[in-house]
Amino acid sequence: MITYLAKRLIMMVPLLLGITLISFVVIRLAPGEPVEAMTAMSPKITAETRQRLREFYGLDKPLHVQYATWLKQVATLDFGRSFAPDNRPVTDKIKERIPVTISLNVIALILEFGLAIPIGIFAATHRDTLYDKGITIFVFLGFAVPTFWLALLLMYFFGVKLGWLPISGLHSLGSETLSPMAWFVDLAKHLILPVSVATFGSLAGLSRYMRSTMLEVIRQDYITTARAKGLTERAVIYRHALRNALLPVITLLGFSLPGLIGGSVIFETIFAIPGMGQLFYQGVMGRDYPLVMGILVIGAFLTLVGNLLADLCYAMADPRIRHGRG
Amino acid sequence: MTARLFCCLAALVTLVSCSGGTPPAELPRRGAGAPAYGDALVVGTIGEPSNLIPLLASDSASHDVAGNVFNGLVKYDKNLELVGDLAESWQVSPDGLTITFRLRKGVKWHDGTEFTSRDALYTYRVTIDPKTPTAYAEDFKQVKSAEAPDRYTFRVTYGKPFAPALASWGAGILPAHLLEGKDITKSPLSRHPVGTGPYRFKEWIAGQKVVLEAFPDYFEGRPYIDRFVYRIIPDTSTMYLELKAGGLDMMGLTPVQYARQTDTPDFLARFNKFRYPASAYTYLGYNLRNPLFADRRVRQAIACAINKDEIVHGVLLGLGQVAHGPFKPGTWPYNPSVRDFGYDPARAKALLAEAGWHAVGPDGILTKDGKPFSFTIFTNQGNDQRLKTAQIIQRRLAKVGIEVKIRVLEWASLLTNFIDKRNFDALIMGWTIPQDPDIFDVWHSSKTGPKELNFIGFKNAEVDRLIEEGRSTFDQEKRRRCYWRIQEILAQEQPYTFLFVPDALPVVNARFRGIEPAPAGIMHNIIRWYVPKEEQVH
Numbered sequence: 001m002i003t004y005l006a007k008r009l010i011m012m013v014p015l016l017l018g019i020t021l022i023s024f025v026v027i028r029l030a031p032g033e034p035v036e037a038m039t040a041m042s043p044k045i046t047a048e049t050r051q052r053l054r055e056f057y058g059l060d061k062p063l064h065v066q067y068a069t070w071l072k073q074v075a076t077l078d079f080g081r082s083f084a085p086d087n088r089p090v091t092d093k094i095k096e097r098i099p100v101t102i103s104l105n106v107i108a109l110i111l112e113f114g115l116a117i118p119i120g121i122f123a124a125t126h127r128d129t130l131y132d133k134g135i136t137i138f139v140f141l142g143f144a145v146p147t148f149w150l151a152l153l154l155m156y157f158f159g160v161k162l163g164w165l166p167i168s169g170l171h172s173l174g175s176e177t178l179s180p181m182a183w184f185v186d187l188a189k190h191l192i193l194p195v196s197v198a199t200f201g202s203l204a205g206l207s208r209y210m211r212s213t214m215l216e217v218i219r220q221d222y223i224t225t226a227r228a229k230g231l232t233e234r235a236v237i238y239r240h241a242l243r244n245a246l247l248p249v250i251t252l253l254g255f256s257l258p259g260l261i262g263g264s265v266i267f268e269t270i271f272a273i274p275g276m277g278q279l280f281y282q283g284v285m286g287r288d289y290p291l292v293m294g295i296l297v298i299g300a301f302l303t304l305v306g307n308l309l310a311d312l313c314y315a316m317a318d319p320r321i322r323h324g325r326g
Numbered sequence: 327m328t329a330r331l332f333c334c335l336a337a338l339v340t341l342v343s344c345s346g347g348t349p350p351a352e353l354p355r356r357g358a359g360a361p362a363y364g365d366a367l368v369v370g371t372i373g374e375p376s377n378l379i380p381l382l383a384s385d386s387a388s389h390d391v392a393g394n395v396f397n398g399l400v401k402y403d404k405n406l407e408l409v410g411d412l413a414e415s416w417q418v419s420p421d422g423l424t425i426t427f428r429l430r431k432g433v434k435w436h437d438g439t440e441f442t443s444r445d446a447l448y449t450y451r452v453t454i455d456p457k458t459p460t461a462y463a464e465d466f467k468q469v470k471s472a473e474a475p476d477r478y479t480f481r482v483t484y485g486k487p488f489a490p491a492l493a494s495w496g497a498g499i500l501p502a503h504l505l506e507g508k509d510i511t512k513s514p515l516s517r518h519p520v521g522t523g524p525y526r527f528k529e530w531i532a533g534q535k536v537v538l539e540a541f542p543d544y545f546e547g548r549p550y551i552d553r554f555v556y557r558i559i560p561d562t563s564t565m566y567l568e569l570k571a572g573g574l575d576m577m578g579l580t581p582v583q584y585a586r587q588t589d590t591p592d593f594l595a596r597f598n599k600f601r602y603p604a605s606a607y608t609y610l611g612y613n614l615r616n617p618l619f620a621d622r623r624v625r626q627a628i629a630c631a632i633n634k635d636e637i638v639h640g641v642l643l644g645l646g647q648v649a650h651g652p653f654k655p656g657t658w659p660y661n662p663s664v665r666d667f668g669y670d671p672a673r674a675k676a677l678l679a680e681a682g683w684h685a686v687g688p689d690g691i692l693t694k695d696g697k698p699f700s701f702t703i704f705t706n707q708g709n710d711q712r713l714k715t716a717q718i719i720q721r722r723l724a725k726v727g728i729e730v731k732i733r734v735l736e737w738a739s740l741l742t743n744f745i746d747k748r749n750f751d752a753l754i755m756g757w758t759i760p761q762d763p764d765i766f767d768v769w770h771s772s773k774t775g776p777k778e779l780n781f782i783g784f785k786n787a788e789v790d791r792l793i794e795e796g797r798s799t800f801d802q803e804k805r806r807r808c809y810w811r812i813q814e815i816l817a818q819e820q821p822y823t824f825l826f827v828p829d830a831l832p833v834v835n836a837r838f839r840g841i842e843p844a845p846a847g848i849m850h851n852i853i854r855w856y857v858p859k860e861e862q863v864h
Contacts, residue, residue: 032738040741042384043760043767043779044464050777056459085377085384085459087511096532152563160571167571168564169534173368173555173864272559274374274533282374287738 004315012304019300020074020293024067027284027292033059034083034287057083070293079294084286090294093279100170101263101275107191108198109256116203117249120210124218125237139204151197151270158193166190168272194271198264210249217245247313254310258302359839359858363540366553366864367838367855369576370565374533374558378519379510380498381453384461391536391556394852395436396498396521399427399446399480402761404844404851406657408492412441412499412522413480418800422487427495429478433545435501436526443474448502450482452510459511465494487798489805493762524549524853533558550840550856553864569597575835581643584831597833600843603656604830607649608712608756609822610703610719614783616751618701625820627677629667631726632719636669638826641714645831649824651813652757652765656845658802659763659809666817666824674726683727692727700729701751704744706737712754715825719754745781753782754825763809764797769816784821837861 032040035053039045054060058069073080079090119139123132159167166172166189175186217223218241226236263277276295283291375388380396383389401411410416413427433441450472454463468491472482484491501520505513519527524546525538538554557574559565566583568574570593579588579599588599610632612619619625634648653660667673678684683692683699692699703719705712713734720730735744744750757768767773770793771785789812796808816822832848834841840855841848857863 030738031736031742036738036741039384039461040737041779042461044461046464047775047777049461049463052456053459056457085382085388086516087377087382087459088517093532100533152567155564155567160567163571167568167573168559169557169573171534173366173573269560270564272534272557272561272564274558278533278560 001315005312008308008311012308015304016297016300020071020297021067023293023296023300024070025063027287027289028063030284030287032287034289035059036287070290074297079297080290082283082291083288084282084291090290093291094276094294094298097263097274097276097279098261100273101268101277102260104191104194104198104273104275105260105263108195108202109253109260111195111199112202112206113249113253115199116206117210117246119203119207121214121237121242121245123207123211124214125233127215135207139207141204142200142202143204145200147197147201147264147266148270150200151193151267154193154197155270165192167193168270170273194267194273197271198267206249206252209252210245213248214241214245217241220244251310251313254306254313257306257309258299261302262299359856359861361550361840361856362859362862363548363550363856364552364859364864365837365857365862366555367551367575368555368557368573368864370559370568370574371556372558372560372562372565375530375536375556377516378527378530378536379500379513379516381449381458381460381462381500382511382516387556387558391538392498392519392521393523394525394538394554395519395523395527396500397523398496398498399429400492400496402493402496402846404842404846406761406845408496411496412446413495416492418492422798422800423485424481424483425492425495427480429480430545431478433522434543435503435522436520436541437501437504439501439503441499441501441522442477443480444477445499445502446480447472447474448506449497449500452500452505453497457509462497465490487800489797489800490762490764492800525554528553544853546853549853551838551852569833575838577833579831579833581641581645581828581831584645584833585643588833596836598836598838598841599831599833600841600848601645601829601831602843602845602847603647603654604828605654605759605761606756607652607654607759607827608715608754608825609649610715610825611753611755611782611822612820613748613750613752614785614821615748616701618699618751621681622819623677623681624683625823626667626818627674627681627726628723628728629820629823630670630674630677631722631728632823632825633669633722634825636722637715637718640718641711642826642828646826646828649827651816651824652759652768652822653763653809653813654759655827657763658806659813661810661813664810664813664817666820671722671726678726678728686727689729690724690727691729698729699727700731702731702733703752703754704733704735704740704750705754706740707734708737711828712756716754746777748781748783763805764793765809765812766793766797769793769812782821784819786815786819789815837863 033054034057035050039050039053051060058066070080081087082090082093119135123135126132155167158165170187170190172186175183178186223236223241226240261276263275263280265277265281268275268277280292280295282288283295371387371390373385373387375383375391376385377383377388378392378395380389380392383392397411399411399413400408400416403409412430412433414430416425416427418425427446429441429443429446435441450466450469452458453460453466468484468488469482470485472480474480498521504515504520517530522545524541524544526541528537528539530536535558536556540549540552542548557568559568562580565574565577566579569577584599584601588594588597610628612625614620638644638646638648647655650664650666651661655662678692683694685693687693687698703716705716713732716732720732723730745753767779769780769784769789771780771790773780774783774785792808792812796805799805830847834848837857838855839858840851842851844850
């Protein structure tokens with residue numbers, strides 16, 4: 001197991017390097033430069049000023065030199081300074097945004113799994129009943145309805161019409177003067193709509209997945225054996241079938257890891273939530289290379305770690321994998 | 327034409343005022359109430375400010391916030407006339423080369439230090455410093471020498487008379503005592519600014535809000551409204567819902583929101599709507615290097631074939647006006663007697679025929695020397711008004727036998743691959759109209775080089791001469807004559823077909839009183855806005 005882990009970890013280094021190289025080249029293939037985004041169509045800019053700005057950001061150097069400089073910096077875990085006019089360290093900007101995105105995604109993830117698993121099991125055990133069909137329609141609605149439309153609808157209904165929930169942001173004005181308990185309630189109220197929308201969107205896929213793995217397991221011989229032994233249906237499903245049906249679903253959790261810090265642009269924009277999705281979007285639009293690269297590297301690293309964790313789960317469940325047999 | 331436009335606007339205003347059974351909300355309907363200190367003004371901003379040192383930022387969100395924290399030496403008043411701000415008065419030497427500013431005494435920075443000429447001198451020096459990454463150095467580079475002979479006098483000398491120079495001193499003056507000798511790009515002031523303005527910085531929560539509070543020692547008096555909160559809401563639909571739910575006090579509406587969605591008695595009771603021409607125009611610009619547009623008659627014909635009123639009504643729902651030139655209607659450089667070409671398809675056809683485009687092919691498209699009259703209008707993605715304008719133009723030009731294709735491109739791609747390379751037929755784009763009418767960068771023939779703003783390649787010796795003359799004198803009457811003549815030439819030459827000037831459509835919660843709509847908009851007297859004690863909510 002240790003050799004397997006070590007091998008996988010060593011493999012990650014060239015992979016990560018490859019990803020950064022490709023990202024570095026690809027982002028620079030997009031038309032426009034950070035300096036363009038800042039100065040285009042401004043009558044106050046002369047070619048000389050533009051050149052001065054390019055030198056300030058080191059954009060006048062050849063691409064391979066820029067990459068080498070960047071790589072050297074990253075080796076010391078320094079992602080450099082943002083090209084946006086605030087010129088702040090990229091790490092600071094990411095640090096500011098990441099707690100919001102992680103907390104929101106963790107809550108949504110818990111809700112998704114917490115709801116999708118029972119929905120999936122129930123749909124599988126009550127296959128082709130009216131309930132199963134109803135759930136199918138419901139979850140596919142979640143698939144089909146555009147996030148922004150659902151979000152605006154809920155905001156209008158609960159925020160404007162009924163006035164029960166805040167529409168956007170994370171805190172009410174003046175929330176800093178509230179008691180810790182009231183502050184927490186205020187935050188929770190702000191999270192209800194975004195978390196519901198986020199959860200509803202991904203409920204469909206996950207619950208259908210749970211349903212199909214459950215159905216597959218139920219058809220196995222050992223379930224028939226268990227039933228033949230005279231176990232109650234409850235015991236058959238929850239003690240014998242569920243554990244096996246859950247394995248692939250739990251592996252999905254591993255894959256959700258990079259998603260936790262990714263954030264969603266549409267969703268964060270609509271709810272005015274200052275998360276990573278928004279930051280990344282701003283970075284791309286402003287051609288803020290250091291910021292985009294910083295986020296991509298963290299994302300790539302987490303994807304690799306997520307994959308590794310998922311594989312480790314498999315390996316633990318199935319000895320054939322860790323011994324390299326298949 | 328004017329009469330027709332006026333009738334259309336009048337009809338629309340009547341229409342707006344009739345629906346919903348309430349009068350148009352141009353003036354507050356509640357009683358005045360007694361001015362009182364307190365409350366907060368919560369405004370929505372689409373983008374997060376990037377840097378609150380105005381010199382280093384080029385985005386409007388940063389400048390909106392910094393505008394309340396910093397003062398310039400001069401500013402534009404409510405009638406868009408230059409008046410003193412941190413400077414009490416100024417004197418231009420008879421040869422037009424030297425400007426001497428007399429600074430106000432007793433003005434305090436937000437940290438209590440007194441403002442002096444040292445600050446103005448520092449701001450000038452740091453702006454022209456090659457190490458400062460700023461977009462605002464150009465005007466200051468014209469300065470030959472700057473000096474601060476005493477604490478309250480600041481003098482600048484130019485190599486030649488330069489009219490836009492005066493307005494350039496409206497740039498935010500920075501505190502020398504906090505910045506001198508330090509690297510401005512790494513200064514904490516970019517996130518915690520210290521200025522002399524009516525509001526001082528309180529807090530900035532990244533991605534959420536920026537809060538300013540009233541500065542009690544402000545030299546024009548303490549503002550009535552205690553706090554100014556900028557909430558960052560990147561989506562306009564969300565912003566509008568927040569406004570309706572009471573989470574925002576002020577925002578700019580879209581024409582649809584203004585004309586169709588806010589005319590309920592409930593909304594009009596809670597908000598005051600304002601409307602005035604924005605400082606911007608939208609145009610159809612031709613690539614004059616393209617032989618298709620080389621003949622002036624062809625450009626005039628296209629202008630005749632376009633129904634600008636239709637665009638104003640279709641795209642802006644009437645909330646705007648037809649543009650005839652590059653200046654803002656109602657301001658001194660705008661020549662009200664200049665009208666370019668009214669909608670006249672018959673004249674368009676005649677002009678095209680004169681230019682040699684007669685033969686009509688089987689598809690109804692005009693041809694000349696066997697080539698059909700077909701071109702592409704480029705515009706940027708994400709601007710629905712421009713796309714709709716292009717579609718209306720496409721339909722109108724088809725009626726006179728011109729085929730138009732439309733290409734919508736992402737901003738950076740349009741700029742780099744097409745505009746910079748001069749690889750386009752025609753464009754629908756817009757310019758903001760600066761307060762000073764100097765149009766050198768967009769219209770002078772020396773500005774047709776790569777990445778420069780005269781990208782259509784307009785060259786006219788008379789316009790060049792007038793632009794140079796206009797910027798080299800401080801005499802407004804002389805300048806007016808130059809710009810009026812320029813407008814006449816542009817209206818005839820049609821290097822652009824000027825399309826429309828949209829209206830700014832701000833809406834403010836009705837609890838705010840003291841708002842005085844003026845040519846400069848509504849924000850000019852922000853420190854005199856107030857909420858009567860009994861209506862304060864924050």
